[in-house]
Amino acid sequence: MILTILLLHLLLPGNAQLSLPNPPIQPQSPDAQRSGNLPSSNRVSWRNSSALGDVPPGGYYDAGDYVKFTYPLTYTLTSICWGAIDFGKGYDLANQTAYLDSMLRWGLDWLIAAHPDNNTLIVQVGDPSIDNNYWGGDQNIPTPRPSYQIDSGQCSSPSIGGIFCLLFPLFFPYSLPNEYSDTSSPASLTNTTYASTLLSHAVELFTFANSTLPLQTYQTAVPQAASSYASSGYTDELVLAGLFLAAALNSTEYHTAALSLYRNASLANGNGALNWDSKTPALAVLGLQVSSAVAPDAVGTWQAEAERYLDNVVDNKSNGRLTKGHPKDITCAWIIVLPGDSDSASLNPALNIAMLMLHYAPMATTKTKTSSYETFAASQLAYTLGSNPMSAPYINPHTALASGGTDIGAIDTSPPTEAHVLYGAVVGGPDKNDRFWDIRSDYPQTEVALDYNAPILTLVAANVLSNSADPFYTRLTAGVYASKRPSGKPCDAAFPCGHHGLSLGGKIAIGVLVPIAVLAIGLAAWVVSRRSRRKRV
Ligand SMILES: *[C@@H]1O[C@H](CO)[C@@H](O)[C@H](O)[C@H]1NC(C)=O
Ligand SMILES: *[C@@H]1O[C@H](CO)[C@@H](O)[C@H](O)[C@H]1NC(C)=O
Ligand SMILES: *[C@@H]1O[C@H](CO)[C@@H](O)[C@H](O)[C@H]1NC(C)=O
Ligand SMILES: *[C@@H]1O[C@H](CO)[C@@H](O)[C@H](O)[C@H]1NC(C)=O
Ligand SMILES: *[C@@H]1O[C@H](CO)[C@@H](O)[C@H](O)[C@H]1NC(C)=O
Ligand SMILES: *[C@@H]1O[C@H](CO)[C@@H](O)[C@H](O)[C@H]1NC(C)=O
Ligand SMILES: *[C@@H]1O[C@H](CO)[C@@H](O)[C@H](O)[C@H]1NC(C)=O
Ligand SMILES: *[C@@H]1O[C@H](CO)[C@@H](O)[C@H](O)[C@H]1NC(C)=O
Numbered sequence: 134m135i136l137t138i139l140l141l142h143l144l145l146p147g148n149a150q151l152s153l154p155n156p157p158i159q160p161q162s163p164d165a166q167r168s169g170n171l172p173s174s175n176r177v178s179w180r181n182s183s184a185l186g187d188v189p190p191g192g193y194y195d196a197g198d199y200v201k202f203t204y205p206l207t208y209t210l211t212s213i214c215w216g217a218i219d220f221g222k223g224y225d226l227a228n229q230t231a232y233l234d235s236m237l238r239w240g241l242d243w244l245i246a247a248h249p250d251n252n253t254l255i256v257q258v259g260d261p262s263i264d265n266n267y268w269g270g271d272q273n274i275p276t277p278r279p280s281y282q283i284d285s286g287q288c289s290s291p292s293i294g295g296i297f298c299l300l301f302p303l304f305f306p307y308s309l310p311n312e313y314s315d316t317s318s319p320a321s322l323t324n325t326t327y328a329s330t331l332l333s334h335a336v337e338l339f340t341f342a343n344s345t346l347p348l349q350t351y352q353t354a355v356p357q358a359a360s361s362y363a364s365s366g367y368t369d370e371l372v373l374a375g376l377f378l379a380a381a382l383n384s385t386e387y388h389t390a391a392l393s394l395y396r397n398a399s400l401a402n403g404n405g406a407l408n409w410d411s412k413t414p415a416l417a418v419l420g421l422q423v424s425s426a427v428a429p430d431a432v433g434t435w436q437a438e439a440e441r442y443l444d445n446v447v448d449n450k451s452n453g454r455l456t457k458g459h460p461k462d463i464t465c466a467w468i469i470v471l472p473g474d475s476d477s478a479s480l481n482p483a484l485n486i487a488m489l490m491l492h493y494a495p496m497a498t499t500k501t502k503t504s505s506y507e508t509f510a511a512s513q514l515a516y517t518l519g520s521n522p523m524s525a526p527y528i529n530p531h532t533a534l535a536s537g538g539t540d541i542g543a544i545d546t547s548p549p550t551e552a553h554v555l556y557g558a559v560v561g562g563p564d565k566n567d568r569f570w571d572i573r574s575d576y577p578q579t580e581v582a583l584d585y586n587a588p589i590l591t592l593v594a595a596n597v598l599s600n601s602a603d604p605f606y607t608r609l610t611a612g613v614y615a616s617k618r619p620s621g622k623p624c625d626a627a628f629p630c631g632h633h634g635l636s637l638g639g640k641i642a643i644g645v646l647v648p649i650a651v652l653a654i655g656l657a658a659w660v661v662s663r664r665s666r667r668k669r670v
Pocket of ligand 7: 397398
């Protein structure tokens, strides 16, 4: 336990505010962001049951204002499930599978409740404009907390106001059928009852979406979602759902539907980011896995596109740009230089691409490519865990709930020390010049989010299986970041260039965007695994 605690201490972005917990806490907190009636098994001692009157209750808070959003939640769960299918043995090895199960179910059970009949889906609970002025703990969450849904009655037929293709991530025992199945190792998480419940919801939702024309994005029906999580298009979600359903049902029909949607929308040949909004880069990789079983004729199409996209990233020909990173290491964060995307907070696209590379690497056309994808992915993870110019592991941030603060006007100084530490949460990260300011109000860099944490779980689970080296942060000395921290303020949405205080826009955005906690099994899994391996040796 002492070793674990020591490692966790080193995880903290070098700052003087942190102290070792006493008594020692459990190594990770996947439960920190849970809404609803928390069970006694909840691992985050400082969280309380909350928002019990929500319709439906439960699920995960997405952000500091306690709003729940279905759209990014489904992306997060899908991403984690995909990783748990391909690299799930890593969870087993680290004795984290029971936590994986409970973490997924906390989200999935809520999604089931949010889909009470075939043509209704609740897409948001809570209103950011009500919560904007609230900064505090989970006992005084402002009300009312309205639920927003899309349904067939809301907009006159045949125009359904919102298409929202909700994929219920496949629960086990479904594993992705593919000719490379010897590389796919699902977690030992089997429950056919639950799996068939999820599958029937997924089929109903796909049918709902696919049968309502003309299609529109869901925020057309629920404009309240537009300021936080507007979807830029729906075809990528439909294709993703179609591919997963093709795999689950061993169905050529769903694959055909997915491929024709993909082609009709000209989704190939892009070089953009993979994230909660845009799933497009993942489609070719998943399409390759799925088609090898249900549509062998399409394998070449998906594979060429997957490799084109990933090679462009590795060869610095995509929309992304490598930062200077750490000259003495293999580490460079991949930065997508798109205004408003990741130029001021780089980790999410970098980790998502790294995750995609690990899914694809075993299927690459040459061993050289396999190796280059694995090396690239490893560099992104190492960078995140401290092999970077700031010597900062970009996990364990300060958050609204954990801070104990209640005064949004004095967010940086009140309280001076965090009330709690949120272990294992990935932050937005450094800017395109590798600089990171550990400032509470700088939400682009220091925020955490459900979807930020999704890819690192897969990366770490894969590492448990394939890499015997200790995580990079074990080589860091606590406090080094303090000596490297850049002076002044960042130049981003929270601190527009030339201003010294927090902008009004920044204050509003904090209310909307600074999320609280995460699904964060990953690093504990790694640490625990290392320890158990040592014991066995
Ligand atoms: C494995 O995890 C379970 C909870 O899921 C816990 O009860 C058990 O003690 C753990 N075993 C070891 C060896 O850590
Ligand atoms: C949980 O409730 C306790 C007791 O009311 C309170 O002191 C604490 O701040 C609450 N935790 C959070 C995260 O709000
Ligand atoms: C399988 O899942 C169902 C639905 O959540 C649950 O009632 C049941 O106890 C689970 N079975 C096992 C063996 O875990
Ligand atoms: C809901 O969808 C399923 C699957 O498409 C279908 O079998 C069922 O009849 C539908 N139920 C209603 C009430 O329309
Ligand atoms: C999938 O379907 C094909 C025929 O369409 C069949 O040959 C194959 O055995 C099926 N696979 C599984 C896992 O059921
Ligand atoms: C989706 O809708 C199209 C157009 O109505 C239809 O041809 C196709 O069979 C549907 N696909 C599935 C998998 O239901
Ligand atoms: C194909 O794409 C066009 C727009 O590019 C759209 O109007 C049409 O509905 C799409 N058809 C299908 C079957 O998705
Ligand atoms: C990547 O490409 C950009 C633009 O072509 C260039 O400025 C940059 O130096 C390249 N980075 C590396 C690491 O080669």
